[in-house]
């Protein structure tokens with residue numbers, strides 16, 4: 001961009017980081033512009049990167065520190081949602097709403113969120129009761145029977161979801177570093193490693209990698225958790241247990 005345009009762009013345009021939270025399932029309507037969404041939404045923007053004197057957008061929360069909002073959302077909404085998807089997939093559920101109707105699976109999701117909740121409340125010194133209310137609200141969103149959300153959509157791209165900085169491994173490593181036990185998070189990671197949906201390119205790649213190089217290599221190379229790290233073996237054990245218990249269903 002040259003000259004006058006560049007100056008205008010510098011004056012009028014900014015690219016602040018933001019956290020966006022609203023569940024949008026795959027849908028087909030006659031009117032292609034129609035989108036059905038849940039009533040809940042959260043849009044948080046890093047104020048420091050906004051242009052001075054900017055117009056406030058209704059419904060946006062402007063904050064000085066975005067990281068706690070990002071981690072609250074990523075470790076609760078995203079971690080919980082994909083836990084429901086991966087365990088639900090193994091159990092043969094089609095939708096997240098079906099998963100949440102199964103009391104054992106719902107408890108698994110809650111237990112994961114209690115683990116990430118302990119991490120978040122201890123890391124950011126948040127009020128535990130208030131965070132528990134947030135967890136309950138997120139569980140209600142997954143249960144919303146007016147939306148139908150496929151487990152294979154929510155579980156899509158397992159390699160990305162299993163990467164070091166994403167919703168599963170990042171809270172697991174942080175919680176472990178703080179000395180917390182995380183059996184449900186490691187079980188969710190193991191369930192993700194068993195996601196073998198053949199229409200998802202990353203799931204196909206992941207399953208091929210496990211077949212070719214073995215589970216240890218995948219955890220080391222794709223997830224960045226070295227062999228000697230304590231949670232590496234926990235994931236392997238959980239993977240073996242889940243694989244065995246679901247073998248009969250395959």
Ligand SMILES: NC(=O)C1=CN([C@@H]2O[C@H](COP(=O)(O)OP(=O)(O)OC[C@H]3O[C@@H](n4cnc5c(N)ncnc54)[C@H](O)[C@@H]3O)[C@@H](O)[C@H]2O)C=CC1
Nearest residue numbers: 019020021022023024025026027037078081149153154156
């Ligand atoms: N669906 C949801 O509930 C939420 C989604 N998001 C984020 O919003 C983004 C979009 O999500 P969805 O609409 O659910 O995904 P989607 O898979 O339904 O739509 C993505 C669209 O992007 C197109 N696309 C992919 N790569 C492209 C490329 N290189 N150039 C141009 N177009 C490309 C695809 O063809 C597809 O039409 C993702 O980053 C997702 O993480 C965030 C919050 C909620």
Ligand SMILES: O=P(O)(O)OC[C@H]1O[C@](O)(CO)[C@@H](O)[C@@H]1O
Nearest residue numbers: 022023024077078081082153154
């Ligand atoms: O699955 P992706 O591609 O990470 O997209 C963001 C995800 O965040 C959610 O809003 C909550 O988990 C999902 O609806 C959506 O799938």
